[in-house]
Amino acid sequence: MSDTAATLRDAPADVLEKYELYKRVADGGNGTIDFGLSREKVRAYKHIARDPSFYSHVRRDLVAVKLPFGFPVARTAAWAEVQCLEVIRAAVETPGFSMFKDSFAEIVDADRKHDDVGECYWFVMRAVESGVTLNTLNLAFIDTSHIYKAMPIGLISHIFLKLGAALEFLQEELGLRHGDVKDFNVMIRENAANPEFPDPVLVDFGTAFKADVDTGPSKYDRRNFCRMIYVLTERHTDNEKVCGCPGKHPEGWKEFVQAMKDDRKKTSEKSMREILKTFKGRTLGYKNSMQAHEIIHVRHVLQTEVDVAMDEEGIEDSEIKLSIFQEK
Incomplete structure (x- = not known):
């Protein structure tokens, strides 16, 4: 069928x-x-x-x-x-x-x-017509032929800031918990004004509910958020191990990565507001320091993934013409 x-x-x-x-x-x-x-x-x-x-x-x-x-x-x-x-x-x-x-x-x-x-x-x-998830986008950077196989730090910082602010709003202002924060539940929407900084969109609220900000479920959302960001950063560490030499990371990067790893749950014990306050300055600096070659690379990888997703989901021009308008 x-x-x-x-x-x-x-x-x-x-x-x-x-x-x-x-x-x-x-x-x-x-x-x-x-x-x-x-x-x-x-x-x-x-x-x-x-x-x-x-x-x-x-x-x-x-x-x-x-x-x-x-x-x-x-x-x-x-x-x-x-x-x-x-x-x-x-x-x-x-x-x-x-x-x-x-x-x-x-x-x-x-x-x-x-x-x-x-x-x-x-x-x-x-x-979200791009059809690209954060998981897909991260894997695309890893699989790319680019010499440094990792999502640029500036883009990671953008996602941290944008998605972190959304979670803060969800928890602090609305008293809602998503319940299943993960990279498969973050869609990537193209941003025509700034293609190198696409919008992360939190989807699938099938397990969402109301809860106090300091309850276990709220901390669970924050822990999953931190771990999700950490997964984006750890490829940089992997590259260093493969190359046998440390990368040239911006000031404060290692502390940020360690905090996102959240080994002893010290980070997720804090509110989203506190987490953002701690790292907003440095991550905004990382975002604003994106190099021209990184911007070009991000735009290329994202467009490639969007094209693939559109083909797989059948929303390219020819499919829409046939399926929706019954025109050959």
Whole structure:
């Protein structure tokens, strides 16, 4: 059975009335995710001239439709995820927190017919059309033919600052815990203004919940965040071992790496606000010190991975033309 056939078989009728689903892109523990486009958008696009930027605009309007599996636990988890995403959406739409709008999965629609029993049969998010995760991006730097096989320190610092601030907002301002912070749950969204500094987007809030900032689950989020950053840094150490000589790292780098390793959990015992306060100055300096050759390298690696992901997910121009608009 094709992805499209499976999607049409599994999707509730009311979601198919509103959205054109055409590509299954993920199967998780509690459900599936399909790329699609609202039927309203499909109708509008059919009357727009196909200029060179046409399919780029379509990709920006893609949505990710999550369909929980057909058992109560999955639908209850989906309902809880919707509640968390709606809390985040309401907060980032206020002027004081609008800077976090691109840091989280963005909900745009959801099944409301089953709120009374705490279940959700589908919900819709803005798609991160690049299809690249932080895990994928890190591996791409390791696999590259570039002489130094590691993510540049400036980019690591950018991710630390951007994602750390998002987690601080989540914990300190909203009282929410993600519950599963890891590189597979961080998508990379291209930043047209600064391609060398793409936006990390925290996704998959299926295990998110409310909890006090100093509880075990909150520390667990922070510990996972630190370890995730450490994984990005450790390739630099590996390179030094292979080369047999220490790298030329900026001042304070080794202390930062050791803190992210969080061996004795000393770092994650602190709040996200304290962690950021401790390392914000130096990591901002690392970010702002990116060399021209590093910027070129980052842009090349990211674009290569985006092209690969788009091909694998079937959202290149020809696939959209055929699958959404039924045009050859």
